[in-house]
Amino acid sequence: MKELIEGFSKQIEKGIEIFSNNLPREVQKKYTNVVVSGLGGSGIGGTIIRDLSSTFSTVPVIVNKEYSIPAFVGPETLFIASSYSGDTEETIAATELAIQKKAHIICITSGGKIAQMAKANNLDLLLIPGGSPPRANLGYSLTQLILIFSATGLLPSQSRSELSAMIPFLEKNEKSIREKAYSIAQQLFRKRVIIYSDANHEGVSIRFRQQLNENSKMLCWHHVVPEMNHNELVGWTEKSDDFAVVFIRNNSDYSRNQFRMDINKGIVADYASTIVEIWGEGANEIEKTFYIIHLVDWISFFLAELKGVDIMDIKVIDFLKKKLSEIN
Numbered sequence: 001m002k003e004l005i006e007g008f009s010k011q012i013e014k015g016i017e018i019f020s021n022n023l024p025r026e027v028q029k030k031y032t033n034v035v036v037s038g039l040g041g042s043g044i045g046g047t048i049i050r051d052l053s054s055t056f057s058t059v060p061v062i063v064n065k066e067y068s069i070p071a072f073v074g075p076e077t078l079f080i081a082s083s084y085s086g087d088t089e090e091t092i093a094a095t096e097l098a099i100q101k102k103a104h105i106i107c108i109t110s111g112g113k114i115a116q117m118a119k120a121n122n123l124d125l126l127l128i129p130g131g132s133p134p135r136a137n138l139g140y141s142l143t144q145l146i147l148i149f150s151a152t153g154l155l156p157s158q159s160r161s162e163l164s165a166m167i168p169f170l171e172k173n174e175k176s177i178r179e180k181a182y183s184i185a186q187q188l189f190r191k192r193v194i195i196y197s198d199a200n201h202e203g204v205s206i207r208f209r210q211q212l213n214e215n216s217k218m219l220c221w222h223h224v225v226p227e228m229n230h231n232e233l234v235g236w237t238e239k240s241d242d243f244a245v246v247f248i249r250n251n252s253d254y255s256r257n258q259f260r261m262d263i264n265k266g267i268v269a270d271y272a273s274t275i276v277e278i279w280g281e282g283a284n285e286i287e288k289t290f291y292i293i294h295l296v297d298w299i300s301f302f303l304a305e306l307k308g309v310d311i312m313d314i315k316v317i318d319f320l321k322k323k324l325s326e327i328n
């Protein structure tokens, strides 16, 4: 896993090549809605691209983590099927339905049934390298999503050059990101982690939660501002040394939400023993987003080391998938 996290910026570079060599058709078409369908390590890119495009896209972008698809899917829909293995049953079922609805489909996968379906149905196929854990391939899948969105006018056209410019930015900051990640991991070690961010950056909060679940074998939860100010905040009534609260912040967060987070920090500090702030760094939203992803990936790595757990192990997910495959 260490090499895979180290290779994050290389994935972006190779991801740009993959997209350029397999340009999807009909990218100039104007879609009336977009659905990104995928689960876990292959679904998180969908949530992040929804956040990144939210202030630019004039059509709705829906993230689908289900067997079924929204009723509005039709010939004017851009449907992106994202499954690293290509064998995730929910994504296969959703893609079959999108084919029936005649949506324009682009598949992002390393192979499996999704690749077979793409070939059999003449769908656009962006093949990414296989053979490693899905969650360690976000550099590839998120790059494909950004390039698709940029080509279809769902993100500004300069997103493509921002993506390329981000590679040296990440490489330049690699050492400091790792040092910061180690220091934060030490603060979160043996704690119950609670992650808060602006609603428009929920994707990176979910990424952090998923990486702590899968890499560091920890339970944790996340919520977003302003919604958590209307419910969860009231739940902070018990003081405990176990709680560590991480605020993921960006100077582009909605201004009232920045005030809210300052106030929230003061409130939860009365109950939680550890408060950490993670600020997105970079010249634009893409850089800030990838910076946070890389930082939280390293935090999950160092926490796995501190805890002495096997970062690669996801036996329980494999067990569940096997059990399900035995049921017709």
Ligand code: PA5
Residues within 6 Å of the ligand: 039, 040, 041, 042, 043, 082, 083, 084, 085, 086, 087, 088, 091, 133, 134, 135, 214, 314, 317
């Ligand atoms: O990290 C994992 O292995 C999971 O979260 C998978 O990404 C999830 O089960 C979906 O599988 P796939 O990414 O192959 O579609």
